[in-house]
Amino acid sequence: MKLFEGVIGHAPILDMLAADVARPSHAYLFIGPSSVGKATVARRFAAELLCDGDPGCIRRVLGDGHPDLILVEPDGRTVLTVDRARETIARSVLTPVEADRKVFVFEEAGAMNDEAANALLKTLEEPTPTTVFILVAESEDELPATVASRARTVVFGRVADDDIAAALQTRGVDPDQAERAAAASGGRPGIALMLATRPQVAAFRTAWLSVPRRVTSRPGDAFRLADELVSAADPLLEGLAERQADELTRAEAEGRETRSIRERHERERKRAAGALHRGGLEILASWYRDAAAAQFGAPVRNRDIGGAELAGVSPRDAVVMARRVLDTIDTLGVNQRPELAFSALFADLGTPA
Missing domain, CATH: 3.40.50.300 (P-loop containing nucleotide triphosphate hydrolases)
Incomplete structure (x- = not known):
């Protein structure tokens, strides 16, 4: 080895x-x-x-x-x-x-x-x-x-998407799925490995990239969108839940004490959910980054988004909104509930400058 x-x-x-x-x-x-x-x-x-x-x-x-x-x-x-x-x-x-x-x-x-x-x-x-x-x-x-x-x-820094995708492919992951998992992972191999076998990873990315055209100034819309985006992470956590269930079953069969295992599992789930929420926000920030970059002829990260859609936001506003999204990542870091952080962000993004 x-x-x-x-x-x-x-x-x-x-x-x-x-x-x-x-x-x-x-x-x-x-x-x-x-x-x-x-x-x-x-x-x-x-x-x-x-x-x-x-x-x-x-x-x-x-x-x-x-x-x-x-x-x-x-x-x-x-x-x-x-x-x-x-x-x-x-x-x-x-x-x-x-x-x-x-x-x-x-x-x-x-x-x-x-x-x-x-x-x-x-x-x-x-x-x-x-x-x-x-x-x-x-x-x-x-x-x-x-x-x-x-x-x-x-x-330790983040890992390049290409390196993550290549590593996933060596593990037998389909190339397209490997690229989707790498892109959604935000440079985190641990998240990419969790996403690699989940077909919902494409829907997760799509949901976050749809936010700019769905935000409004109405608080009710912001809360509903926040609930949807929080829930979008749930299917991606199923692989972790399955692995944890297997570990718990083995421990019980071997007669080992399981309380500490259950507590560790809860901490793992919290960290994984937090990483996915931050990853979703980074996907959203990348949309606004692309909106500014595309209008100056610079390369974009999300090549499947049309230029007309990206042109709907001025470069100045796109930079301001990207900063707001990144500030929300810091907000999650102080243990604010994601539903509240997301709804405040979406209401802010939907309010005309």
């Missing part, structure tokens, strides 16, 4: 981490947009740190079955508390069971509250030589500066 096999994009980062395997830093902070592959790379990197290329060992790490891989998850549905941090600190000083080191992976490090982060700080400052920490978050701002400064920051 090759190092980082199956990872889509991020070649410079993968090369850097491969070079780090022999002498890793004591702590890493992987940051970047949701669903771009940070957690996947963290697992693969942990597998190499623990297994030295042994295929059987790598499979155990990726399947959460290695005693020296410790996944640190939030307590319950949202918060990683000080109690969980203290458990981590206590385990970090123990001798590895099988490998030469232990690897602690915080796939939701941004969920740490201040008490947890402060408790972990001293361990990050003075780690044992056999311990490596990998923290995963969307931004350094999700963690106290004192924690972020104790780790080597690795910044």
Whole structure:
């Protein structure tokens, strides 16, 4: 099994981490947009740190079955508390069971509250030589500066649509479907993989691209359109729901405790829905970007939209509206309900400047 096999994009980062395997830093902070592959790379990197290329060992790490891989998850549905941090600190000083080191992976490090982060700080400052920490978050701002400064920051960006589509095709996805999934994913391979087998992905993109011609200044229209666009993500989440149901069935058959699994599933669903909502807004922003670009003879992203439709908005207004759409993405980032954020945006877009 090759190092980082199956990872889509991020070649410079993968090369850097491969070079780090022999002498890793004591702590890493992987940051970047949701669903771009940070957690996947963290697992693969942990597998190499623990297994030295042994295929059987790598499979155990990726399947959460290695005693020296410790996944640190939030307590319950949202918060990683000080109690969980203290458990981590206590385990970090123990001798590895099988490998030469232990690897602690915080796939939701941004969920740490201040008490947890402060408790972990001293361990990050003075780690044992056999311990490596990998923290995963969307931004350094999700963690106290004192924690972020104790780790080597690795910044993950979005992946080009062409690279995502090519990777999907190597997995047997039809080329047209691969391109649709890549375009709707907003550069997020995790979302693209979820969309690749969903025939509704084309309808999702079409629904968001239809917004400019459907917005009005009437609040009722804005609320109805918002409900429709929120619901447009539901069919695309069915693949995730199926995978989670399979995992839960296996856990129950093996007699394992399922509460933490259910809580993790809920967090995964929330993140996936949020990524789709942001992706939809990015599709909408791309329409307004194309409206401005087309009227200056620049290339457009959505080549299936007619020039006459794009010419219905002046370049100046298109830029202003694109900015409004992108501002709504920031609004979703502070946990506003998507229905409210979308309805406010659509009413705003439908109001003459």
